[in-house]
Amino acid sequence: MARKSLIQREKKRHKLQQKYYWIRQSLKKERNKAPSLKERWKIHGKLQSPPRNSVPIRLRRRCFLTGRPRANHRDFELSGHILREMVHACLLPGITRSSW
Structure with missing residues (x-):
């Protein structure tokens, strides 16, 4: 935060x-x-x-939820790790998750 x-x-x-x-x-x-x-x-x-x-x-673009200034995605206004958590929880429709 x-x-x-x-x-x-x-x-x-x-x-x-x-x-x-x-x-x-x-x-x-x-x-x-x-x-x-x-x-x-x-x-x-x-x-x-x-x-x-x-x-x-x-x-400076900041994460909508946490206010983190780095690793933000423009489309969602979320930082990378929050976006990944939401995708894995199926909270963002239309996004396919990948793990390798």
Whole structure:
């Protein structure tokens, strides 16, 4: 189980990312349409003004149940060992289990 503070920090980043998403998108479109290099630099400065934690690259995928940050499957939002346990318990339909 991941520490609660790390999970809360990740939730806060997710909220910030959603809050500033449209602002970032509009600034990126402006920057791409800017005719001169000086205007592009000005828009680039505006693009850096929102908080750093609002950048989508700072988000980390975590397991839905345990909060584990590694070995996550995108389709299920579960970490590998939890996914395997659920498959062996037949809780996820349509997945074939394999053991070798």
